[in-house]
Amino acid sequence: MDEKFIDLVQPTLVPWEEVEPLFAAVWRSGRLTVGPHTEKFERAASALMGVEHAVALNSCTSGLMLAYRALGLTGEVILPSFTWTSTGHALIWNGLTPVFADIEEGTCTLDPRDVERRITPATSAIIATNVFGLYPDLDALQRVADAAGVVLLCDSAQAIGATYKGRRGGGLCRAEIFSFSPTKVVTAVEGGLLTTNDAELARKVRRMRDYGKTADGSDIESFGLSARISEFHSIVGLANLERIETLLAAREKLVAAYRAALADVPGLTFQTLPAACRSSHNYFVTFLDARQYDRDEVWNGMTDAKVHTKRYFYPPLHWQAAYHGFPPPSPPLTVTERVSVSALALPLFSHLTAADVAEVCERYKQVLRAAKK
Ligand SMILES: Cc1ncc(COP(=O)(O)O)c(C=O)c1O
Known part of the structure; x- marks a missing residue:
């Protein structure tokens, strides 16, 4: 029998007619990156999640790299090994040492008791991962992080729309980093988003996505990346986020x-x-x-x-x-x-x-x- 092939993932996109006029206007305007559509996308994301700050980026991977750097992490960072490789890569790019911890049976999310066991005086952070859409036991992980005096972050690449004990994702720990790549529930073609209630962290990452330029662009205040999101990506991200x-x-x-x-x-x-x-x-x-x-x-x-x-x-x-x-x-x-x-x-x-x-x-x-x- 001539069976049809069934794909693992396909991006679900809004009709082309919906974005075409917006694309055309951006094309003609000359303002192609980090403009009004990016701001709208960020505002919509922070409203949806009930979090104070949302910084749109070109990927979740660059968001993780910038978050680790902006928080000044040092030494060892505990993370799951059962995650996408970006969670770890972003540590390596920051010269940090990954310390892998185990996951819980069943939920497949980072095991707080195992994390606790692996904390040393050199630990500066715990990076949890939202696994296939499910948040880990963030309350228990936060208790472990607080007891050790270290930062808790969440690689929330797969988390958009997920909730944790009735709370919307986005502000569940010091910072969460989302992905809008084509395999995600909401795609911006490619893209990332850092969400936080920490105004200073948001400010730093906002600068760092543009090389680390100062607000007026006259100087460079930090070692950032070229991690801006284009207006086209922001249009797609917002249109899909609305659905x-x-x-x-x-x-x-x-x-x-x-x-x-x-x-x-x-x-x-x-x-x-x-x-x-x-x-x-x-x-x-x-x-x-x-x-x-x-x-x-x-x-x-x-x-x-x-x-x-x-x-x-x-x-x-x-x-x-x-x-x-x-x-x-x-x-x-x-x-x-x-x-x-x-x-x-x-x-x-x-x-x-x-x-x-x-x-x-x-x-x-x-x-x-x-x-x-
Ligand atoms: C858990 C996790 N972290 C990070 C990423 C990387 O996201 P991006 O492709 O936006 O850099 C992904 C992408 O699949 C992911 O699943």
């Missing part, structure tokens, strides 16, 4: 359909989602019991079945070649290592159809039956 509730609601329904359709598959589990938190459902990830399946065999089987799936997050940072120069985590990251070899993300995007979810589940079940040990 966030529709985008989130669509994902919620699709994830519920996945969970229902796959509930009875032996050896298959899903991320634990505490009732008090709302996930943005950036990804739908399944976990395969290693005693029953070889995850990579299933992954290859899904490619043959024309479904794009992803081993995610995999490899964890401490297994990546770029991080081999650092001593292996001690004690070892037992949960991270088990989870990362069992995780397989299935297709999910806001305009994926219910019929496609049903089709993915059919093909997945067939592949799993064939792969069962």
Whole structure:
């Protein structure tokens, strides 16, 4: 049978007709970067999140780099290894030492007790990650950070629209850094956003996204980056942000359909989602019991079945070649290592159809039956 290929991710975009006149006006105006559309985008984001400051950037990675630098972090920084590589890369670019901590079973988010164990006099910060849309136990992490006198930040790349114990994301710790790349619930084509209630941090990062120029541009006050967001990206980001509730609601329904359709598959589990938190459902990830399946065999089987799936997050940072120069985590990251070899993300995007979810589940079940040990 000539089956159609089903993508893992597709950006959900507003109709072209909606942005075309805005693009044309910017094109003619000559004001192409960090202009009125960027300001509108920032205002809309801070209003949505209920946070005082939002600084739009060209990516989440540059936002992490600038946040670490603006906060003057030193020495060791504790972070999950089960995250996207940017969380760690931004540390390396700042000459900081990554100290990887384990995740909790089920939620797959940074484990506060394990973080506590790895704090030393050299620790200056804890960087948590929002995992697939779910915030970690930020209250417990904040208690650990406060007791140690260190900063808590959140890599919120996947978090837009998520809530934590009824509180909207954005102002949940010293700073959060979001992504608007094409794989995110809200995309700006590419883009990032730092949110904070710390006025001085926001001011610094705002300058640092433009090389570190002073307000009047006559001098350079810090070692910034070229991390501005263009007006075109800001237009796309704002237009998609205005539809966030529709985008989130669509994902919620699709994830519920996945969970229902796959509930009875032996050896298959899903991320634990505490009732008090709302996930943005950036990804739908399944976990395969290693005693029953070889995850990579299933992954290859899904490619043959024309479904794009992803081993995610995999490899964890401490297994990546770029991080081999650092001593292996001690004690070892037992949960991270088990989870990362069992995780397989299935297709999910806001305009994926219910019929496609049903089709993915059919093909997945067939592949799993064939792969069962
Ligand atoms: C957890 C996490 N951090 C950082 C990033 C990097 O975002 P960007 O591509 O905007 O730099 C991503 C992107 O997928 C991510 O998932």
